[in-house]
Amino acid sequence: MDKRKFEDGEKVQVMADVKRLCDIGVGAMDKRKFEDGEKVRVVADVKRLRDIGIRVDIGDVVGPEGIIDGYVDGDLPCRVRFDNLQAVYYFAEADLESAETPKWTVTVEAVPTELELRNFNTGAIRDTAEGKLNYIKGLSPIVDRGYLEYLDKHRKLPDGSMREFDNWKNGIPQEVYLESLDRHERAVWLICHGYKAFDNRGEVSLKDSLYGVLFNTIGMLHEILDKEVAKIGDDSNRTEPVSGGY
Numbered sequence: 001m002d003k004r005k006f007e008d009g010e011k012v013q014v015m016a017d018v019k020r021l022c023d024i025g026v027g028a029m030d031k032r033k034f035e036d037g038e039k040v041r042v043v044a045d046v047k048r049l050r051d052i053g054i055r056v057d058i059g060d061v062v063g064p065e066g067i068i069d070g071y072v073d074g075d076l077p078c079r080v081r082f083d084n085l086q087a088v089y090y091f092a093e094a095d096l097e098s099a100e101t102p103k104w105t106v107t108v109e110a111v112p113t114e115l116e117l118r119n120f121n122t123g124a125i126r127d128t129a130e131g132k133l134n135y136i137k138g139l140s141p142i143v144d145r146g147y148l149e150y151l152d153k154h155r156k157l158p159d160g161s162m163r164e165f166d167n168w169k170n171g172i173p174q175e176v177y178l179e180s181l182d183r184h185e186r187a188v189w190l191i192c193h194g195y196k197a198f199d200n201r202g203e204v205s206l207k208d209s210l211y212g213v214l215f216n217t218i219g220m221l222h223e224i225l226d227k228e229v230a231k232i233g234d235d236s237n238r239t240e241p242v243s244g245g246y
Helices: 018-024 046-052 141-153 174-192 206-228
Strands: 041-044 054-062 067-072 076-083 087-092 107-110 117-119 125-127 197-199 202-204
Touching: 141 206, 174 197, 174 206, 202 206
Parallel strands: 041 107
Antiparallel strands: 054 067, 067 076, 076 087, 087 107, 117 125, 197 202
16 A cells, blocks of 8 residues: 555544554554644554554553553653543644644544553542453462361371471472372262272362362472473563553
8 A cells, every 4th residue: 555645634444453554654663743633543452552653551540531641653752542441542742731732643443451441439540450360259268278278287297297388399290290180080080979089098088189189280380380480580481471460
């Protein structure tokens, strides 16, 4: 496509990824200036503001109107406003106090996700919890407590001493975890089919057998993830951040 100028008031609708704005000569790809009052309509997700050269910090929301200060084309100050969470505007080389008459404007019709706002009656404003890990909803406190009770019950050593709760983190070979996992799984299988299950200490319950499966599963995963998850000061093997943060 050619890089022609848009006529006054003309709108272009692009049903495509915002990265392809360069195909119509718009955005950070060719760094061209937008004409006064020029608008381009793009159907895309507001998360992709960076793809048209706009850099903002989602945490820097000022005021209930949903305005965020940022930068365009590297270091040029701009202001992004989420208008009823349906459209996004940015204002560059304009009066950032009012941002009512921008020198040039890009309008992005969007499906707002992580950039939606939560307004609390205290006046506080937060982005939504969409895309963030929720340990409260994802985990069970009674299962966690029971698991720690299971670990505590198995901390006593033959000489009467107690090993630390995190002793297992010192490292147990995967094949040892696998053999133990198999034994506990078979105990679960037997009990669920109406039979009694035993280990070298006597009869085992379904609950303890399930916690045994959990212990070995967590242990195997710990050994795997300990080699994959980036640690402080380590620039290699970094995992992708969770969208929206924690």
